[in-house]
């Protein structure tokens with residue numbers, strides 16, 4: 001199985017991504033690290049612990065990382081994910097202890113200790129990942145790839161041109177995109193194709209397990225906030241697509257392209273500027289997802305949740 005570390009800020013879609021990462025036998029989850037984003041760090045960390053506990057996973061360390069972006073203040077997405085960061089289901093259950101090391105240290109240890117190159121899957125603001133690359137450059141040759149959910153080839157969701165994870169910490173994203181490491185971007189242009197429709201929610205419920213019911217309740221809450229904030233009846237399930245792309249590369253179609261983060265724009269700070277047509281003459285630095293096999297994605301996710309529920 002491929003060794004992976006998931007850095008996340010759960011978050012409804014991060015929660016499903018964690019289930020996919022622990023529920024698919026093709027991945028070996030070395031650790032989960034958390035970052036401030038959808039909610040404050042204490043909440044995203046607690047939510048990660050809750051999802052692992054629900055999935056019956058007790059042997060994966062969870063470490064908390066940065067509690068704010070590299071520059072500026074944190075602005076959470078409570079309007080989407082609620083006061084807890086994971087509103088909807090009743091998630092009152094005993095959880096494991098958080099590791100007594102910083103996320104960046106857990107990442108370093110796991111990457112340096114792995115016999116195989118590790119894939120880093122980043123599902124929140126890139127603060128922890130940027131700090132890792134700056135503080136421990138020795139990890140670079142031991143990384144297989146960084147796959148992140150963030151950005152877009154077109155418009156944004158937090159500002160007209162900025163996607164939440166990149167807008168929350170543009171400097172961190174800039175560090176990652178200029179790192180020279182193999183990087184895959186799973187942006188809104190593909191994640192908005194994977195919608196938690198009423199049929200998807202019914203399928204989760206139909207699994208007949210507690211985990212299936214929790215997924216249904218998570219997506220029902222997520223649907224209500226997406227409807228209120230964006231007028232979308234079926235919410236896009238962003239983060240699990242990054243995990244799915246690691247499990248089976250054929251799930252997304254990518255093109256190599258130059259991507260930069262706008263750091264100074266008057267109205268566009270945090271936008272990902274993706275040069276799909278080679279207009280800038282810059283060398284490609286990112287494999288940009290431009291297509292998604294939506295049915296294959298849902299099959300993967302459902303199979304993982306089914307497998308975990310039966311465990």
Ligand code: BDR
Nearest residue numbers: 011013014123164165238
């Ligand atoms: C991203 O922002 C967060 O709200 C989601 O968890 C996802 O990672 C989508 O823009």
Ligand code: CA
Nearest residue numbers: 011014123124
């Ligand atoms: Ca996220």
